[in-house]
Amino acid sequence: MVKVCYTCSHSVSEESVAPNLSLRAAVQAFRREEELQFYRSPKRRRERFDQDKSNYGDSNMMDPPRGRGVQFPFAVTDRVIIKGNKRTPQRFVGREAVVTTQCLNGWYVVKTLDNAESVKLQYRSLAKVPDDPSSKPMTSKMGPNWL
Numbered sequence: 588m589v590k591v592c593y594t595c596s597h598s599v600s601e602e603s604v605a606p607n608l609s610l611r612a613a614v615q616a617f618r619r620e621e622e623l624q625f626y627r628s629p630k631r632r633r634e635r636f637d638q639d640k641s642n643y644g645d646s647n648m649m650d651p652p653r654g655r656g657v658q659f660p661f662a663v664t665d666r667v668i669i670k671g672n673k674r675t676p677q678r679f680v681g682r683e684a685v686v687t688t689q690c691l692n693g694w695y696v697v698k699t700l701d702n703a704e705s706v707k708l709q710y711r712s713l714a715k716v717p718d719d720p721s722s723k724p725m726t727s728k729m730g731p732n733w734l
Contacts, residue, residue, distance in 0.1 A: 659710065661686050661695060666716040669697070675712045679704075683716060 590599045661667060663686050671680035684697035684706075693710040 659689055659693065661689070661710060661713060661715065663687065663689055666700075667697060667713040668716055669699075669706075669708065670712050670714050672709065672712040675708060676706065679706055679708075684713075686713075 590601070591597065592599050665686045667684055667686060669675065669679045669682050669684055671677070679699065682699050682701060684699045686695050687698050687705065688696035690696060690707065694707055695710060695713065696705055696707050697713070698705045
């Protein structure tokens with residue numbers, strides 16, 4: 588089959604065609620970013636976790652899954668209590684906050700509910716607030732709904 592140039596209709600041999608490496612790199616970067624966004628969504632992450640958990644229980648699989656990195660215990664918009672650790676500024680310990688950003692390696696940016704201060708903390712210094720509204724009464728000191 589003879590290939591022709593789409594602009595001038597001259598015949599072209601495959602040896603004379605040079606690959607567009609810049610375009611190829613851009614397409615690969617775009618595909619990687621799309622794939623990362625797909626797997627970062629909370630629903631997809633939960634589905635992958637459930638799938639990996641069920642696969643790990645199979646007797647055919649001898650080794651645990653590799654390369655999964657840190658498992659993120661909190662999602663964006665989760666309400667948390669700041670427990671603190673040695674890196675947590677003392678003024679944040681014991682305050683209630685909302686997760687605003689999920690960073691790398693188990694770090695989160697949280698915003699306190701009482702005065703909307705933001706701080707970046709490790710997952711070990713946070714504890715999830717129970718979703719049961721009867722477990723803790725709402726206080727009248729809560730500020731405006733800024734989320």
